[in-house]
Amino acid sequence: MKKSSDFVLKMDESVTLAAANRAKKLKAQGRDIIDLTLGQPDFPTPKKIGEAAIEAIKNGSASFYTQVGGLPALKTAVQKYWENFYGYSIDTPQILVTAGAKFALYAYFMATIDPGDEVIIPAPYWVSYVDQVKMAQGTPVIVEAKQENHFKVTVAQLEQARTAKTKILLLNSPSNPTGMIYTKKELEEIGEWAVENDLLILADDIYHRLVYNGAEFTAISSLSTAIRQRTTIINGVSKTFAMTGWRIGVAVGDPEIIAAMTKIASQTTSNPTAVAQYAAIEAFQGSDSDTAFDQMHRAFEERLNKIYNQLLEVPGFEVVKPNGAFYLFPKVTKAMELKGFSDVTAFTTAILEEAGVALVTGEGFGSPENVRLSYATSLENLEKAVQRLKDWMNNG
Template sequence: MKKCSDFVLKMDESVTLAAANRAKALKAQGRDIIDLTLGQPDFPTPKKIGQAAIEAINNGQASFYTQAGGLPELKKAVQHYWTRFYAYEIQTNEILITAGAKFALYAYFMATVDPLDEVIIPAPYWVSYVDQVKMAGGNPVIVEAKQENNFKVTVEQLEKARTSKTKILLLNSPSNPTGMIYSKEELTAIGEWAVAHDLLILADDIYHRLVYNGAEFTAISSLSDEIRNRTTVINGVSKTFAMTGWRIGLAVGDPEIIAAMTKIASQTTSNPTAVAQYAAIEAFEENDKSFEKMHAAFEERLNKIYLQLSEVPGFELVKPNGAFYLFPKVTKAMAMKGYTDVTDFTTAILEEAGVALVTGAGFGSPENVRLSYATSLETLEAAVTRLKDWMND
């Protein structure tokens, strides 16, 4: 008897988690591995946030189920946060709190996608988008964003990809894995195109405050009422507040879609973890300067490591202005070392140089590798030195 479904047998494991697990396994064997795989801040969760969780436990608030869509107090905190950083007001029926932003994405696709609906996804893309669309029975339509165009797609490319079955456009800005940001003008053109063709927009804004060197984040949902009414925004506390392990995400959008996503949550997760929700209330209130310190460190790392990585033979980079990743093109480097497959090349770097990167193949970009600079500058510089030495060997 076949125990697993055809679908899951065809599904790939997340390449970022697979790379991280391989690095951990080698470390457990005693190997000296520098791990640049995971996209999580190396800073601890701020103490005030942790204290809020402790207080919720001590006074018994964390002991019970909450509403499937999240605590009312947390939704109010999100409302205030939205006014500050998105510059428009939202109502509580436009908010869903989820067990991580990844689940918010999943709930969105399950709530909106019918079999054979098409979802346009620019590549490079975050590793889980494609499989999540497939889980919902939809068809992911990949539009390649060239490195020469700063990894951004144009309206012309989107129009070529659009068919009568197209329902959703997915945008991730700042981007994982590229760190690139769409300008207000670019987003306006894309948003107006979506309105003209009656498409929904899914905006993954999880890195919205991690922008550097004077760059500005523009929320596509803030551009006009027409664009906002068809846009669902995904966000959360993981990146901005160094809370990856707390698993609190959120979705903001049309009340009908949010209600449908809440129904999905009620039949799957029941509710996000109560204690994490109380911690998230404190996070959104931002009663200390932890974010500013973390942001300054990321900006310094980007500016220094970008220059150093650019000197690695065969590595070609576009300097990003958001998130915390570098995504160099390595076709020349592969040729220099005798490789034609980027995953094999990444494996060789791990085994021979002791540096764990993530293959670009999982992001829809078989010419690139991703590294996270969400680790110490000393560690990053040591990793670049190993890459230089390996390429020059």
């Protein structure tokens, strides 16, 4: 008897987690591996956030179920944060707290997509978008953002991809895996196009504060009332507050969509973990969080500026300098040719096994000519990794 569904058998594993697991296995065997796979800050969660969680455990408030959509106090903290960083006010029915931002994305797709609805997804894209759309019986429509255009799509490309079945446009800025950021003007053009064509917008803003070298983040939802009314924003605590393990995401949008997403959560996760919610309250409203963030931000910016220049010296690696998130996404077509590879996944596997550097294949991001490396690790490790890449590329 076949035990797994046809859908699961066809589903791809997350290439990011797969690469990280391979690196861990080699490390467990005693290999010297520098792991640049996971998009997770190498900084601990700020102390006061942890203390808030401990206090919630001590006083017993973390012992019980909470409202499915999140603690009222956490929603209040999100409201204040939104005013500070998004520049507009939101009401409680517009907020859903979820068990991680990834689940918020899943709940959104399940709440909005009918079978056959099309979702436009610019590539390179984060690895789970496509499969989550398929889970909801939607059809992902991929629009390739060229490296020559800094991995950004144009309205002309979007219009070419639009059909009568198009329902949602997905935007991720700053982007995983490219680190690119859309400008205010670019977002205005895209937002107005979505309004004209009666499309929903899903804005994945999880890296909204991780911008560098004078770049600015613009929230597409802040540009006009008409754009905001059709936009759902996905955010969370993982990247900004170094809380990847706490699994708290936030969705903000139209009350009807948020209510539908809450219904999905009620039948799947129930409430997010209570103790993590109490920690998130401190994250969103605590000054200690901002101090810790500033320190982390400075470190990421320094790593980006140093490692980008060093990566340019690796034979066959073509790199566009990003201005957000914490990834570099070099095109490695020439490097593959130099080493005799035609497949980027086989190329990254060889780098892992022969050079001891764990990267992520671009295949899972819709970019079979690129690899992703995370600079959310120490500068020392990054410089060692780039030197290993140079040595490996220069060795035959």
